[in-house]
Amino acid sequence: MTQIDKIIGKGRSFSIEMFAPKTPEAEDRLVEALGEFQKLRPSFVSITYGAGGSTRDRTHSLVVDLNQNFPAPAMAHLVCSGHTRDELTEILTKYRDCGVENILALRGDPPVAGRQAHQGELDWAIDLVELAKELGEFCVAVAAHPEGHPESTSLDQDRRDLAAKLAVADFGITQFFFKASYYWDMVETLGSLGVSKPVIPGIMPITSYGSIQKMAELSGAKIPPEIISRLERCKEREQDVVELGIEIACELSQELLDQGAPGLHIFTMNLARSTREIFERLGLFTT
Ligand code: FAD
Numbered sequence: 001m002t003q004i005d006k007i008i009g010k011g012r013s014f015s016i017e018m019f020a021p022k023t024p025e026a027e028d029r030l031v032e033a034l035g036e037f038q039k040l041r042p043s044f045v046s047i048t049y050g051a052g053g054s055t056r057d058r059t060h061s062l063v064v065d066l067n068q069n070f071p072a073p074a075m076a077h078l079v080c081s082g083h084t085r086d087e088l089t090e091i092l093t094k095y096r097d098c099g100v101e102n103i104l105a106l107r108g109d110p111p112v113a114g115r116q117a118h119q120g121e122l123d124w125a126i127d128l129v130e131l132a133k134e135l136g137e138f139c140v141a142v143a144a145h146p147e148g149h150p151e152s153t154s155l156d157q158d159r160r161d162l163a164a165k166l167a168v169a170d171f172g173i174t175q176f177f178f179k180a181s182y183y184w185d186m187v188e189t190l191g192s193l194g195v196s197k198p199v200i201p202g203i204m205p206i207t208s209y210g211s212i213q214k215m216a217e218l219s220g221a222k223i224p225p226e227i228i229s230r231l232e233r234c235k236e237r238e239q240d241v242v243e244l245g246i247e248i249a250c251e252l253s254q255e256l257l258d259q260g261a262p263g264l265h266i267f268t269m270n271l272a273r274s275t276r277e278i279f280e281r282l283g284l285f286t287t
Contacts, residue, residue: 003102004043004102004141005139007073008043008200008262013043013262014264015045015264015265016045016266016268017046017047017267018030018047018048019047019048020058020059021058030270032272033271037268038071040284041071041285043072044075044102046104047059047063047077049076052119060091062074064098067098075102076103076104078103078128079107079128080106081108081110082119083121088121088131092138095136101137101139102138102141105125105129105132105142106125106128106143107128108120125143125165126165126169129169139171140168141171142165142166142171142173143174144173144175144199146185147177147222148220150220159189162186163194166190166195166199167195173202177202177221180256183256202266202267203253203264205266205275205278209235212231227248230244246277249274257282
């Protein structure tokens with residue numbers, strides 16, 4: 001298996017994020033999508049972790065299975081929220097013993113969307129990065145928020161917290177955003193804080209007008225007015241929204257790559273079409 005920071009160190013990485021399915025039907029859809037994803041030859045894949053540990057076993061099984069059977073390394077997301085330190089130690093030890101070397105360390109949110117303090121024994125993602133590093137030779141990634149995390153007291157404080165987290169982690173992946181300038185402002189500030197670890201832009205292809213508005217509200221991402229007007233013009237037809245989502249994701253991805261971004265991480269929602277189109281239209285194949 002390969003530590004992902006070694007892949008990123010060799011050149012641009014094009015990766016995809018999936019979630020562990022809950023039902024047999026969702027599992028069938030993922031198997032079908034995986035066939036498509038495999039053809040795209042992503043640099044690595046990552047598997048989300050349900051708030052408060054709700055997908056603990058499913059995430060573990062899928063990551064271990066992909067690491068054995070998918071031709072790219074699979075990274076396990078893990079969150080502090082809802083877990084004691086001992087539980088996190090047990091989860092990380094099990095990953096280490098199964099040969100999983102890549103972890104995305106997150107704070108997580110409360111299981112019910114809301115903005116109360118999350119309940120977990122470790123307070124911040126940086127504590128989980130440190131725990132993982134203590135327990136094994138993991139490559140540990142962290143989340144970055146180009147527009148600032150919604151709970152941050154200020155953008156400056158958010159950047160300082162991110163810089164501290166990246167100083168102990170190996171690389172970052174951003175929350176989704178719709179303007180390249182948000183990403184480059186973050187990278188520039190990190191540089192001024194002495195951090196040069198790679199941060200890969202996270203790209204969310206819009207597939208539904210309603211759900212992107214909800215996700216943007218939760219994550220603190222602003223949807224620019226010009227994107228809202230384009231969506232307004234086609235929102236009645238689902239297929240047109242998907243097509244427009246692909247166009248918007250391609251425009252942003254191309255701009256980021258032209259400006260020197262170290263790669264792209266696509267949030268697939270386990271749907272192959274938008275991700276396949278983005279890879280094909282931009283020629284993102286790595287070998
Ligand atoms: P942190 O880095 O802990 O930061 C959270 C907030 O605390 C920020 O405002 C930060 O400025 C502040 N902070 C940090 N350190 C300190 C400190 N020492 N003192 C005071 N304040 C501090 N969630 C899931 O539940 N499952 C997933 O699989 C998942 N995957 C994700 C993948 C990506 C690429 C991204 C970008 C996010 C993902 N999330 C996931 C969401 C994430 O859990 C939330 O955004 C969460 O609210 C914050 O996580 P974090 O790791 O950025 O937290």
